[in-house]
Every structure is written in C-alpha cells, then in structure tokens.
Amino acid sequence: MSKEETFKLLSDAVVSCKKDAVLAAVEKAKSEGIEPAEIIEKGLASGMNSVGIMFERGKLFLPHVMMAAGAMEAGVKLLEADMPKDAAKKKLAVIVNGTVEGDVHDIGKSIVSTMLQSSGFEVHDLGRDVPLQDFIDKVKETGASMVGMSALMTTTLPGQREVIEMLKEQGLRDKVKVMVGGAPATQTWADKIGADCYAENASEAVARAKELLL
Numbered sequence: 001m002s003k004e005e006t007f008k009l010l011s012d013a014v015v016s017c018k019k020d021a022v023l024a025a026v027e028k029a030k031s032e033g034i035e036p037a038e039i040i041e042k043g044l045a046s047g048m049n050s051v052g053i054m055f056e057r058g059k060l061f062l063p064h065v066m067m068a069a070g071a072m073e074a075g076v077k078l079l080e081a082d083m084p085k086d087a088a089k090k091k092l093a094v095i096v097n098g099t100v101e102g103d104v105h106d107i108g109k110s111i112v113s114t115m116l117q118s119s120g121f122e123v124h125d126l127g128r129d130v131p132l133q134d135f136i137d138k139v140k141e142t143g144a145s146m147v148g149m150s151a152l153m154t155t156t157l158p159g160q161r162e163v164i165e166m167l168k169e170q171g172l173r174d175k176v177k178v179m180v181g182g183a184p185a186t187q188t189w190a191d192k193i194g195a196d197c198y199a200e201n202a203s204e205a206v207a208r209a210k211e212l213l214l
C-alpha cells in the first residue's frame, strides 16, 4: 500500500466513526513505518476535517461528530506511546497550553501539546474550557516562556486577546511569548491581538516554538 493510500485509510476510518477501524488503520500505518506526526496530521486530522465539512453542510449530525472525535482520540492515544519522551533529557523550554474558556474543543490542542512534548518541550496542558486567569497562574507557577491558546469557535476566539491583555496588566507580557491557534484563528488575527505567532497545525506550532524560544 502506498503512503497516500494509508493516509486515506486512516482518514476514512475517522469518517466511519468506528474506533476499531481507526485503531486497526493506525496499527497498519505504524507497521509501515510511518511517523506518528504524519499519521496524525495527514491521516486522522484530515478525516476529522472531512467530518467537519460534512457537519457544516448538514450531512452529518452532532452524535456522529462526537463518535468520530472519540475514535480519533483513541487513535492519537495509541500513537502517544510511540512518541519520543526524552524524560531524562533537559527540556528545551516550558510551554503552557490550553483551550480557552467556553470552548470544549480539544482534539487539535491536544495534538499540538503532544507534538511539542515529543519535540522536547515541557508542556503543561491545562485542558479545555480553561478559565482565562488559569493561563496566567500557570505561567507564574511554572515560569513558562510560552503560552499557547486554542479556540475553535468565533465566540471564544476573543478569549485569546483577553489573556494577552491580562498578561500585560499583570506585568508578564514581556516574559512570555504567546502562540495562538484553532480553526478560526489566522495570522491577521494574531497580529491584531499582538500575539507573537500563529500556527495552522501542530507541526507548524513546533517550528514556530523553536524559532521563538531556542
């Protein structure tokens, strides 16, 4: 099977919403020696994007989306074990990451955390629907040099700007870089709110973090 065919198999498995099909496709991709990051981005995430498009067009309903999300999460979990941990090695830098208050979408954010972690960063993932002050408190507690924020809805996107304002008010803005992401975020938005960077996907997030922090 070619790599492209395997990516299609992974993507179709997420669209089918069947956890078993996703796990089998992930095992197959692993046995073919494909890197976890590629399995996630070119296979599973691409399937989830198709689910999103079908949902937007009214061809799929919310329970289907939830099942697909669950199946995708199981696939990502299976891969996490294979990602390099480098526990003994000194971490490159500390990053706080989370999905802003009011927003429960966390699949993409968790992929970003996992890939940052496997690239050698110490990541404190606050989860989803995170009260905005918690981002600041965690930065203070860990001495993090970057805070990442995910928002998947136009209604929760302004939370990213609020955290930046709160960092300024609490005298921390010049001590920490801010990276924003999530489907409605763009480079223009990042510029407008004064974030240090925007990344479209997890591999880009790793590249941007390395550029800014190393």
Ligand code: B12
Residues within 6 Å of the ligand: 041, 045, 048, 049, 051, 052, 053, 055, 056, 062, 065, 066, 069, 097, 102, 103, 104, 105, 106, 107, 108, 109, 111, 112, 148, 149, 150, 151, 152, 153, 154, 155, 179, 180, 181, 182, 183, 184, 198, 199, 200, 201, 202, 203, 205
């Ligand atoms: C899966 C999903 C859900 C799942 C979430 C499960 C979970 N655990 O995350 C469930 C079913 C729970 C859900 C619920 C809801 N959803 Co929903 N959901 C989606 C869907 C279909 C896919 C999102 C996804 O996981 N994509 C796959 C991942 C891999 O991609 P990603 O999240 O974009 O992440 C990548 C990048 O964005 C980036 N990235 C992400 N985070 C970060 C962070 C940083 C720092 C960086 C640098 C990069 C980065 O890297 C990631 C990896 O490549 C989207 C549609 C879409 N097109 O996005 C709608 C969507 C986001 N949902 C939507 C809505 C409205 C809802 C609900 C209100 C329910 C409803 N009435 O439909 C609730 C929200 C409740 C709440 N308060 O949050 C809307 C939002 C509309 C808007 N206002 O903007 C969307 C756009 C669908 C639509 N068109 O209506 N949803």
